[in-house]
Amino acid sequence: MSRIAELIAELCPQGVDFAPLGELVRIRNGKDYKALGIGEIPVYGTGGVMLHVNESAHPGPSVLIPRKGSLNKLYYVDKPFWTVDTLFYTEIGDRLVPKFLFYHLSTQRLEELNRAGGVPSLTQSVLNLLVVPVPPLEVQREIVRILDQFTQLEAELNAELMARRRQRLAFTRLLPGAAHNEDKSSNVKHIRLGEVASQYVEPIKVQDDTTYTSLGVKWYGEGVLARQPKLGSAIKGTVLYAVKPGYLVYNRMFVTEGSFAIVPPELANGVVSNEFPVYELDRSRILPEWLLLYLQDEYTLKRIAAEVTGVERGSTKSRMRWKEGQFEAFQIALPSISVQREMVRVVGTVAALESALRDELTARRKQFEYYRNKLLTLEEAVT
CATH class of the missing domain: 3.90.220.20 (DNA methylase specificity domains)
Known part of the structure; x- marks a missing residue:
């Protein structure tokens, strides 16, 4: 017992x-x-x-x-x-x-x-x-003690994940083809993003009786977020936009937080609002995975932060945006495909540990929710 x-x-x-x-x-x-x-x-x-x-x-x-x-x-x-x-x-x-x-x-x-x-x-x-x-206080304290152990473990995993992310980003900056090293290689060309990225715009008129899976973009380059599917009748906007696997998508409002991602194949039927521009990349010149690394670099994000326009609102900066024209005019130093490929390979080995930590964190959160719900399901006294 x-x-x-x-x-x-x-x-x-x-x-x-x-x-x-x-x-x-x-x-x-x-x-x-x-x-x-x-x-x-x-x-x-x-x-x-x-x-x-x-x-x-x-x-x-x-x-x-x-x-x-x-x-x-x-x-x-x-x-x-x-x-x-x-x-x-x-x-x-x-x-x-x-x-x-x-x-x-x-x-x-x-x-x-x-x-x-x-x-x-x-x-x-x-x-x-x-x-x-309202169980006796001793019961409440014991439930809190057990659940606190789960939250402490989650906090430790989060701290480890953040440390590994910082380690990866620091390591990335040392490699050829990184934003900080852009002037050190004779193989590097300076181009505008618009030269290798073409905006993909496919409007979809929202129908009341159709279900849509709206997508978002997580911070720190952690990928695309799929929201709960909704009927069109529950969506405020009248137009959404299609995406395509392998295309770049970003959040105009949170680019300074590294809110860039590549659309994965399993979310090919997702849709986005106009706050999430979608771009097809010229894969003969630029690897999507390399571009993600470049755009997440601290040096790059500082340059982007100097360009965002709008009025800051509270702590979320929700009115500050990096618009499509700014994205397309943004200059990057583009190394050769071979350099890009090697950088992606090396960083991928480091990123694998991050992915394992994220998976463990997800599992721990599910475990916590299971025990939290189990412990807090209490039988009411018969009066």
Whole structure:
């Protein structure tokens, strides 16, 4: 018998109590931070920590719940913090271990509680009615202890993955054909990207009764992201754009984060919005895999960052874009195909370790979700 089973058998053999969230916590609105100075207190928005200020509004611990936008992003904080008005914070009563509440709410699909017609949103009145299990504190602490072990392992794997990524990028810069070495080889030609990349534009009119798989591009050159398929009736736009395997696609809004990818064969039927330009590459002159390495180079990204245009908005820079004309006019140093091929081969051996770490991280996250859901499925006491 597990320790949790022993505790439940001892402390609540007839099942655990459940109660509305409003009886267990006070849900509060965030506040404006703009009058504060720079400091060490984190300010949380729906995307995470936005900046740091010199005053704290709340002591922690607390669970931060999105009020608008991405309703599935919860945050647990155990130190002084500040929140903006797109997040609720919680003042947690003595019947709940704060992190137990965080783990429980992360299983509740809060986005399904959205009743708004426009921007997804949650209200205090809806959240207050959410029924929450309240097992004895000893049971809550044991569940938190076990789940914390999983999250600690995930944090260690993430740190290892970031270290390997930095190692790969540093190694890449030492090779012939790298952006930093572009002036050191007589075989290097300076060209505009438009000379080897042609934009591919195939508009698709959105039909209400047709299902579409929208694609995105992950940061740091980690590939294409396939979103959950949707009926056209649930898509705001009226036009989407086709992609083709082997073509380059990038996110105009997050190029400075290395948001470039090559479309894989399994996503040939995916579609993108106009924020994701698609380009066919002249493979007789440039290898897509080499171009990805070049575009992810720190030196290259700094050059791109100097070109992005628009108005920065918050911490996401969501209004800053690198448009198609800028992409096509961007100058690169292009080595010979043989040099490109050797660079891709050598870096590929290093990247294989990253791929293994990503696979392990994915497996650990699935394992965590399985045990989290299993541990937090508690039998309610019969009254």
